[in-house]
Amino acid sequence: MGSELNRLTISEARERLRRREITSRELTRDCLERIAALEPRLNAFITVCETEAMAQAAEADRRLAQSDAPSLCGIPLGIKDIYCTRGVRTTCASKILGNFTPPFDATVIEKLRAEGAVFVGKANMDEFAMGSSTENSAFGPTRNPHDLERVAGGSSGGSAAAVAADECLASLGTDTGGSIRLPASFCGVVGIKPTYSRVSRYGVVAYASSLDQVGPLARTVRDAAAVLRAVAGADPRDSTCSARPVPDYERALSGEVRGMRIGVPREYFVEGMDGAVEGAVRGALKRLESMGARTVEISLPHTDYAVAAYYLIATAEASANLARYDGVRYGLRAGADNNIELYNRTRAQGFGAEVKRRIMLGTFALSAGYYDAYYLKAQKVRTLIRRDFERAFESCDLVAAPVAPTTAFRLGEKTGDPLKMYLSDIFTISVNLAGLPAMSVPCGADEGALPIGLQLIGPPFGEEAILRAGDAWERAGGFARRAPQL
């Protein structure tokens, strides 16, 4: 104790592991001790994998003893409980998968295992990734490490809180409508949602398949770049995954933003936004200008329709994806006399209220007589939103915006009003509809010391530019990470 290796960044830990100053076992033990101390208050993990993690760390130490260990060898990570992990329960924060232990690994888990990464646990989330606060978890909400009365954001709230609270060095989340960026912003860590198709989704429990994307959360942009590189790339088992070669993202971090044109969308600075959020984002833009970037005003005229279009498309896809939970093949099985009763009872008992609401909304939007009015129209709006961005990227290299209109809200503040909750995603959703990469990087704090995120959005496969700008901002002093007082 006392060494607190769990506070290191991946870059620092990697160096010290290579120089044999520390072992992965020591590093992993410090993370597990931190988890044991904080979890009763934080609830960032659904399952802690103590024994497995220590065995992986021992194996990593053996690899590190030989030369040329991969970049994440021995690094303790948290994994959102949406990733199938062989032999380790994967619940998706739902009662319906409460007893499900996958017989296989998701491709990204396989890749991280090959790197020698250590998995300390399965992180809490909103049930089936539906939510913006991690309050829709069957295992209770995750609390924000900066203020335990507040939400961590969602749906990857456990992944963000665990990194912010130094329970692990980085984590994996997923982002369908903002689920990496929103919790990253609320918890004061870096989170990147890559371009749609950049990372394999094989073995990732599906929510809305035309929007879902895998991505890392970390304490620095460089660390996020390292994890992204390890998980990205083609996968013969996921035909939606791009074959485009994966760049060495860390090499893109030149610290330079000179000449970069940053678009500032008029529609993203709206009434109802916290003064502190607007101030921090505008302050960051000024700073980037002083470093040689140029800001240009742009317009994304269909922004107003994004939330409506998203909540039609996402729920429609979810209603189809979630049809597989019927009590027959895996997960919860309710007692029943016949098949129909089995389906009904299993689904009635297994799904939480928000998931049921989404299945009903989606089924309605797809049903005969309503399809054209809702689903089809939403798809057309989606095309218009994608075109807005295409046009914008003719005059800029990146778009900068807030991640959310507010800082972390109080637990329970929005649970009674789904629409209010959906509106938390107002600045993140368009990016998923357009399939673009985007990152949240800490850029300030409000009067209550709650973190604020700056969102950097790129054109398709523009991850390097996003990471370069975010890293340059961090190096220039950006916003020094304030460790939560726990």
Ligand code: GLN
């Ligand atoms: N909050 C959004 C939703 O509930 C986004 C969730 C996500 O990105 N997984 O659908």
